[in-house]
Amino acid sequence: MDKSKILTxxxxxxxxxxxxxxxxxxxxxxxxxxxxxxxxxxxxxPAPLAAATYIASFVGMSGFSVxxxxxxxxxxxxxxxxxxxxxxxxYAGIGGKGGTIAAMSVQVSRGxxxxxxx
Numbered sequence: 001m002d003k004s005k006i007l008t009x010x011x012x013x014x015x016x017x018x019x020x021x022x023x024x025x026x027x028x029x030x031x032x033x034x035x036x037x038x039x040x041x042x043x044x045x046p047a048p049l050a051a052a053t054y055i056a057s058f059v060g061m062s063g064f065s066v067x068x069x070x071x072x073x074x075x076x077x078x079x080x081x082x083x084x085x086x087x088x089x090x091y092a093g094i095g096g097k098g099g100t101i102a103a104m105s106v107q108v109s110r111g112x113x114x115x116x117x118x
Contacts (some may be wrong), residue, residue, distance in 0.1 A: 011052045016113075023061060
């Protein structure tokens with residue numbers, strides 16, 4: 001893996017975790033958390049990393065009963081980052097790719113966590 005792919009995965013982990021923290025711990029709610037992470041990512045990061053951060057922030061918007069910790073959100077972000085890296089240009093420019101990746105990542109991470117932790 002090259003540096004850009006690793007940075008994409010790191011940004012996805014951070015995007016999901018920070019959004020979850022702002023949403024649940026700070027109590028600002030999912031919309032504010034997602035918007036804040038998206039805007040800060042767009043200002044500070046180059047476009048591909050900002051996009052990965054924003055897509056992963058959808059994971060952090062999940063309700064507490066779905067993603068119950070920052071670690072679980074980070075795990076969902078990891079899955080999101082890996083899918084982004086390996087999906088590349090598949091369906092590029094087609095609406096809904098980011099949300100679909102995030103929704104799938106939430107379900108996969110939730111399934112894995114529930115399988116091992118119960």
